[in-house]
Amino acid sequence: MTGRQTVIPFGPQHPVLPEPIHLDLVVEDEHVVSAIPSIGYVHRGLESLVDRREYQDFVFLAERICGICSFTHSSTFCQGIEGMMGIQVPSRATYLRTMWGEYSRIHSHLLWLGLFADSLGFESLFYQAWKIRESILDELEATTGGRVIQGVCKVGGVRRDVSNSFLSDMDDRLDDIEDEMKDLTNVFLNDYTLTKRLIGKGVLSKEDAYYLGAAGPTARGSGLDLDARNTGYLAYGDIGFKPVVEKGGDGYARCAVRCKELFQSVEIIRRVITDMPDGEVSVPVKGNPDGEYFSRSEQPRGEVIHYLKGNGTKNLAQFRVRTPTLTNIPPLVSILAGCELADVPQIVLTIDPCIGCMER
Amino acid sequence: MKMLKTILKQFVHKPATTMFPYEPLENFEGTRGHLVFDPSKCTSCMMCMKRCPSQAITVQRAEKIWTIDRFRCVMCGNCVDVCKFDVLSMEREYAKSATPTERGVETYEITYVKPERPKKETAE
Numbered sequence: 011m012t013g014r015q016t017v018i019p020f021g022p023q024h025p026v027l028p029e030p031i032h033l034d035l036v037v038e039d040e041h042v043v044s045a046i047p048s049i050g051y052v053h054r055g056l057e058s059l060v061d062r063r064e065y066q067d068f069v070f071l072a073e074r075i076c077g078i079c080s081f082t083h084s085s086t087f088c089q090g091i092e093g094m095m096g097i098q099v100p101s102r103a104t105y106l107r108t109m110w111g112e113y114s115r116i117h118s119h120l121l122w123l124g125l126f127a128d129s130l131g132f133e134s135l136f137y138q139a140w141k142i143r144e145s146i147l148d149e150l151e152a153t154t155g156g157r158v159i160q161g162v163c164k165v166g167g168v169r170r171d172v173s174n175s176f177l178s179d180m181d182d183r184l185d186d187i188e189d190e191m192k193d194l195t196n197v198f199l200n201d202y203t204l205t206k207r208l209i210g211k212g213v214l215s216k217e218d219a220y221y222l223g224a225a226g227p228t229a230r231g232s233g234l235d236l237d238a239r240n241t242g243y244l245a246y247g248d249i250g251f252k253p254v255v256e257k258g259g260d261g262y263a264r265c266a267v268r269c270k271e272l273f274q275s276v277e278i279i280r281r282v283i284t285d286m287p288d289g290e291v292s293v294p295v296k297g298n299p300d301g302e303y304f305s306r307s308e309q310p311r312g313e314v315i316h317y318l319k320g321n322g323t324k325n326l327a328q329f330r331v332r333t334p335t336l337t338n339i340p341p342l343v344s345i346l347a348g349c350e351l352a353d354v355p356q357i358v359l360t361i362d363p364c365i366g367c368m369e370r
Numbered sequence: 371m372k373m374l375k376t377i378l379k380q381f382v383h384k385p386a387t388t389m390f391p392y393e394p395l396e397n398f399e400g401t402r403g404h405l406v407f408d409p410s411k412c413t414s415c416m417m418c419m420k421r422c423p424s425q426a427i428t429v430q431r432a433e434k435i436w437t438i439d440r441f442r443c444v445m446c447g448n449c450v451d452v453c454k455f456d457v458l459s460m461e462r463e464y465a466k467s468a469t470p471t472e473r474g475v476e477t478y479e480i481t482y483v484k485p486e487r488p489k490k491e492t493a494e
Contacts, residue, residue: 063423070423070446141386148398155402155460161446169451170400193376
């Protein structure tokens with residue numbers, strides 16, 4: 011029996027949404043038949059500022075595209091300029107970039123885990139997750155000078171060096187953080203309430219994930235081995251890297267990918283610290299970029315692509331960003347069709363939407 | 371039983387947060403807190419104004435005035451890097467709060483005087 015169809019608006023203001031996105035949910039009784047997304051609430055026009063700022067200063071603006079994956083945006087932008095100008099970055103700088111990138115991945119995943127617990131009303135777990143995140147942010151602030159917006163990347167390397175003695179201290183502190191994270195992820199993966207809300211909810215098949223263009227943990231949770239770190243950019247080629255892949259395709263699999271990536275990132279940071287080469291951290295940059303470049307890297311939410319076009323002046327001619335959340339919207343729409351109305355907030359959160367990043 | 375361990379821990383461990391107004395907030399050595407300007411060294415070269423990504427700094431060369439909008443400043447430290455005369459530096463304390471009427475604008479008069487070039491002694 012089919013009931014009458016009703017359209018229920020979801021967002022742009024909603025308790026589970028940290029950022030504004032609007033979904034028109036077409037429901038029949040309690041079942042969602044389809045979802046129609048509309049975006050564009052926080053568009054700032056950051057990309058068009060390239061013709062008014064010098065390419066070296068735009069790194070700070072590129073970093074502000076997103077408030078969580080800020081470091082990856084700045085390093086991807088610098089990587090693009092360096093590729094266009096043929097600059098060889100010192101290996102210590104690439105190792106430091108890898109380390110900070112992984113620290114920001116841990117802090118982003120912990121932020122998501124906290125927000126997800128909060129969306130279920132599991133307040134104490136939310137505070138536990140953010141307590142661990144705070145110790146990660148302390149490491150970032152001590153080494154780079156900024157908590158969330160680090161401002162440490164520059165064209166030709168990094169702006170700050172970290173002493174080897176400080177690095178070994180960081181390695182020791184990681185042990186405590188790892189123990190705390192083990193307790194935390196144990197709750198996410200085994201707790202009765204959480205598993206009830208995750209297992210079998212919002213299933214995305216492997217084929218759908220591929221054809222709808224899913225990225226990051228959303229794709230890896232559906233069994234797709236898609237990770238830009240496989241390309242071996244920065245120091246990932248030297249360190250060796252194998253992505254975390256789960257086969258379930260449901261919300262639990264996506265949550266499990268993020269939980270396991272926390273420990274993988276800790277492992278990568280340990281490898282980076284032991285293999286850290288000595289030497290300079292930046293090279294002087296002369297001249298202006300000319301040409302085109304596609305720069306790819308793996309954000310906590312998936313693969314980000316920066317397209318840069320220079321015209322031989324100090325301002326870039328064109329700059330375009332494709333963020334992972336934008337590619338995760340079509341899979342989200344396909345997941346939502348057929349789910350229960352009460353599961354919609356949790357399913358929307360399992361793709362880890364970052365709207366500020368998506369609309370720039 | 372696992373939960374019991376967590377509950378018992380709550381009674382013995384110290385609070386995870388800092389009791390802020392009673393305990394001073396300690397920043398890390400490398401923290402970029404706020405920008406400090408030294409008016410006695412500034413030569414009004416205007417590099418900080420040109421390279422500021424958020425356009426927080428204004429330099430009026432003729433009037434010898436250096437202005438910063440603390441609300442616009444994003445503490446990136448780019449001006450510190452581009453300044454050739456060591457005029458600007460970063461302090462680790464976070465910038466103080468300001469009222470909306472002040473708009474966080476701070477104005478400094480540049481007191482730098484260009485040293486006179488020693489005159490060439492003409493050979494007699």
